[in-house]
Amino acid sequence: MTAHQRYATALTAAAGYIAAIVAANWLTAHHGLVPVGFGLTATAGTFAAGAALLLRDLLQDTAGRAAVLTGILAGAVLTCATSPALAVASSTAFLLAEAADMAVYTPLRERGWARAVLASNTVGAGVDTVAFLWLAGFPLTASAIGGQLAGKLAWATALPVAVVLISRQVRRAVSRDTLGA
Numbered sequence: 001m002t003a004h005q006r007y008a009t010a011l012t013a014a015a016g017y018i019a020a021i022v023a024a025n026w027l028t029a030h031h032g033l034v035p036v037g038f039g040l041t042a043t044a045g046t047f048a049a050g051a052a053l054l055l056r057d058l059l060q061d062t063a064g065r066a067a068v069l070t071g072i073l074a075g076a077v078l079t080c081a082t083s084p085a086l087a088v089a090s091s092t093a094f095l096l097a098e099a100a101d102m103a104v105y106t107p108l109r110e111r112g113w114a115r116a117v118l119a120s121n122t123v124g125a126g127v128d129t130v131a132f133l134w135l136a137g138f139p140l141t142a143s144a145i146g147g148q149l150a151g152k153l154a155w156a157t158a159l160p161v162a163v164v165l166i167s168r169q170v171r172r173a174v175s176r177d178t179l180g181a
Contacts, residue, residue: 010062014071017059020052021075022082025090029083033138040147043138049128050156053121056098057105061113068098089135097128114161125152 001009024045031044043049052075060068076091083090105120129148133140 006062010059010067013055013059013062014067017052017055017068017071018074018078020048020055021072021090021094022078024048024052025075025079025083025086028136029086033144036147036151038150039143040150041143042147042151043132043136043144046148046151047156049132050121050125050152051160052094053097053101053124053128053152054117054157054160056101056124057117057120060102060105061109065102069095072098086136089132089137092135093128093132096131097124100124100127114165117161118157121157122153125149125157128152 024043027045027048028043033041034044036042036046056068056071059071072091072094075094076087079087079090101120101124104123105116108116108119126149129145129152130140132138133144133148138144
Protein backbone atom coordinates (compact mmCIF):
# COMPACT_ATOMS: atom_id res chain seq x y z
CA MET A 1 0.00 0.00 0.00
CA THR A 2 1.43 3.36 -0.98
CA ALA A 3 1.61 6.24 1.48
CA HIS A 4 -1.21 7.98 -0.41
CA GLN A 5 -3.42 4.86 -0.26
CA ARG A 6 -2.66 4.42 3.44
CA TYR A 7 -3.58 8.05 4.13
CA ALA A 8 -6.82 7.76 2.14
CA THR A 9 -7.70 4.50 3.92
CA ALA A 10 -6.96 6.07 7.31
CA LEU A 11 -9.17 9.08 6.56
CA THR A 12 -11.99 6.84 5.35
CA ALA A 13 -11.67 4.58 8.38
CA ALA A 14 -11.63 7.57 10.75
CA ALA A 15 -14.71 9.11 9.14
CA GLY A 16 -16.53 5.78 9.19
CA TYR A 17 -15.51 5.09 12.78
CA ILE A 18 -16.74 8.46 14.02
CA ALA A 19 -19.94 8.19 11.97
CA ALA A 20 -20.60 4.70 13.35
CA ILE A 21 -20.19 5.94 16.94
CA VAL A 22 -22.59 8.84 16.39
CA ALA A 23 -25.08 6.67 14.47
CA ALA A 24 -25.06 4.02 17.20
CA ASN A 25 -25.84 6.61 19.86
CA TRP A 26 -28.44 8.47 17.81
CA LEU A 27 -30.28 5.25 16.95
CA THR A 28 -30.18 4.10 20.57
CA ALA A 29 -31.35 7.48 21.91
CA HIS A 30 -34.29 7.56 19.52
CA HIS A 31 -35.32 3.91 19.47
CA GLY A 32 -33.96 2.33 22.69
CA LEU A 33 -34.12 -1.45 22.85
CA VAL A 34 -35.53 -3.25 19.83
CA PRO A 35 -36.31 -6.93 19.26
CA VAL A 36 -33.72 -8.68 17.07
CA GLY A 37 -35.29 -12.14 16.93
CA PHE A 38 -35.02 -15.37 18.88
CA GLY A 39 -36.30 -13.62 22.01
CA LEU A 40 -33.31 -11.25 22.07
CA THR A 41 -33.26 -7.48 22.23
CA ALA A 42 -30.53 -4.99 21.47
CA THR A 43 -30.12 -1.26 21.47
CA ALA A 44 -31.09 0.11 18.07
CA GLY A 45 -27.52 1.23 17.52
CA THR A 46 -25.96 -2.20 18.03
CA PHE A 47 -25.16 -2.83 14.38
CA ALA A 48 -23.54 0.58 13.99
CA ALA A 49 -21.55 -0.05 17.19
CA GLY A 50 -20.45 -3.38 15.78
CA ALA A 51 -19.29 -1.67 12.60
CA ALA A 52 -17.34 0.76 14.78
CA LEU A 53 -15.43 -2.16 16.31
CA LEU A 54 -14.31 -3.32 12.87
CA LEU A 55 -13.49 0.21 11.67
CA ARG A 56 -11.49 0.79 14.85
CA ASP A 57 -9.13 -2.04 13.91
CA LEU A 58 -8.70 -0.68 10.38
CA LEU A 59 -8.02 2.78 11.79
CA GLN A 60 -5.42 1.40 14.21
CA ASP A 61 -3.69 -0.44 11.34
CA THR A 62 -3.54 2.60 9.09
CA ALA A 63 -3.14 5.52 11.48
CA GLY A 64 -2.23 4.14 14.91
CA ARG A 65 -3.71 4.08 18.38
CA ALA A 66 -3.71 7.85 18.81
CA ALA A 67 -6.03 8.17 15.81
CA VAL A 68 -8.44 5.70 17.42
CA LEU A 69 -8.49 7.68 20.66
CA THR A 70 -9.01 10.88 18.67
CA GLY A 71 -11.92 9.16 16.90
CA ILE A 72 -13.49 8.25 20.23
CA LEU A 73 -13.15 11.87 21.37
CA ALA A 74 -14.65 13.18 18.13
CA GLY A 75 -17.49 10.65 18.42
CA ALA A 76 -18.11 11.78 22.01
CA VAL A 77 -18.25 15.45 21.04
CA LEU A 78 -20.65 14.77 18.18
CA THR A 79 -22.73 12.47 20.39
CA CYS A 80 -23.07 15.34 22.88
CA ALA A 81 -24.68 17.35 20.10
CA THR A 82 -27.03 14.58 18.94
CA SER A 83 -27.62 12.39 22.01
CA PRO A 84 -26.25 14.13 25.11
CA ALA A 85 -27.77 11.63 27.53
CA LEU A 86 -25.70 8.82 26.00
CA ALA A 87 -22.42 10.70 25.51
CA VAL A 88 -20.80 9.69 28.81
CA ALA A 89 -21.99 6.08 28.67
CA SER A 90 -20.91 5.72 25.06
CA SER A 91 -17.51 7.37 25.47
CA THR A 92 -16.69 5.38 28.58
CA ALA A 93 -17.80 2.12 26.98
CA PHE A 94 -15.80 2.81 23.80
CA LEU A 95 -12.68 3.71 25.81
CA LEU A 96 -12.95 0.56 27.92
CA ALA A 97 -13.60 -1.56 24.83
CA GLU A 98 -10.68 0.10 23.06
CA ALA A 99 -8.33 -0.75 25.91
CA ALA A 100 -9.52 -4.38 25.80
CA ASP A 101 -9.28 -4.43 22.01
CA MET A 102 -5.71 -3.12 21.99
CA ALA A 103 -4.69 -5.72 24.55
CA VAL A 104 -5.92 -8.46 22.20
CA TYR A 105 -5.68 -7.03 18.65
CA THR A 106 -2.18 -5.58 18.76
CA PRO A 107 -0.33 -8.76 19.82
CA LEU A 108 -2.42 -10.98 17.50
CA ARG A 109 -2.18 -8.73 14.43
CA GLU A 110 1.14 -10.17 13.32
CA ARG A 111 -0.40 -13.67 13.27
CA GLY A 112 -3.12 -12.63 10.85
CA TRP A 113 -5.74 -9.95 10.37
CA ALA A 114 -8.83 -12.16 10.61
CA ARG A 115 -7.67 -13.90 13.79
CA ALA A 116 -6.86 -10.55 15.41
CA VAL A 117 -10.16 -8.93 14.40
CA LEU A 118 -12.33 -11.84 15.49
CA ALA A 119 -10.60 -12.22 18.86
CA SER A 120 -10.37 -8.52 19.65
CA ASN A 121 -13.91 -7.74 18.54
CA THR A 122 -15.22 -10.59 20.69
CA VAL A 123 -13.49 -9.13 23.75
CA GLY A 124 -14.24 -5.51 22.78
CA ALA A 125 -17.91 -6.26 22.09
CA GLY A 126 -18.32 -7.92 25.48
CA VAL A 127 -16.74 -5.01 27.34
CA ASP A 128 -18.59 -2.41 25.27
CA THR A 129 -21.94 -4.17 25.70
CA VAL A 130 -21.86 -4.57 29.46
CA ALA A 131 -20.34 -1.14 30.13
CA PHE A 132 -22.71 0.71 27.79
CA LEU A 133 -25.90 -1.02 28.92
CA TRP A 134 -25.02 -0.49 32.57
CA LEU A 135 -23.90 3.15 32.23
CA ALA A 136 -26.83 4.10 29.96
CA GLY A 137 -29.36 2.55 32.36
CA PHE A 138 -30.48 -0.34 30.16
CA PRO A 139 -31.17 -3.71 31.78
CA LEU A 140 -28.33 -6.20 32.03
CA THR A 141 -30.43 -9.19 31.01
CA ALA A 142 -29.49 -12.28 29.02
CA SER A 143 -31.82 -11.05 26.28
CA ALA A 144 -30.20 -7.61 26.02
CA ILE A 145 -26.60 -8.82 26.32
CA GLY A 146 -27.25 -11.71 23.94
CA GLY A 147 -28.90 -9.44 21.38
CA GLN A 148 -26.09 -6.91 21.55
CA LEU A 149 -23.42 -9.58 21.12
CA ALA A 150 -25.28 -11.29 18.29
CA GLY A 151 -25.54 -8.01 16.41
CA LYS A 152 -21.97 -6.92 17.03
CA LEU A 153 -20.29 -10.28 16.50
CA ALA A 154 -22.39 -12.13 13.95
CA TRP A 155 -23.55 -9.34 11.68
CA ALA A 156 -21.04 -6.55 12.18
CA THR A 157 -17.86 -8.61 12.66
CA ALA A 158 -18.08 -12.19 11.36
CA LEU A 159 -19.96 -11.34 8.17
CA PRO A 160 -17.58 -8.56 7.01
CA VAL A 161 -14.53 -10.65 7.95
CA ALA A 162 -15.93 -13.56 5.92
CA VAL A 163 -16.50 -11.25 2.94
CA VAL A 164 -12.90 -9.98 3.16
CA LEU A 165 -11.46 -13.49 3.44
CA ILE A 166 -13.55 -14.78 0.53
CA SER A 167 -12.66 -11.80 -1.65
CA ARG A 168 -8.97 -12.34 -0.87
CA GLN A 169 -9.26 -15.99 -1.92
CA VAL A 170 -11.05 -15.05 -5.14
CA ARG A 171 -8.45 -12.37 -5.90
CA ARG A 172 -5.63 -14.87 -5.33
CA ALA A 173 -7.32 -17.47 -7.53
CA VAL A 174 -7.86 -14.94 -10.32
CA SER A 175 -4.27 -13.73 -9.98
CA ARG A 176 -2.95 -17.33 -10.19
CA ASP A 177 -5.13 -18.03 -13.23
CA THR A 178 -4.03 -14.80 -14.90
CA LEU A 179 -0.34 -15.41 -14.21
CA GLY A 180 -0.58 -19.05 -15.25
CA ALA A 181 -2.34 -18.28 -18.53
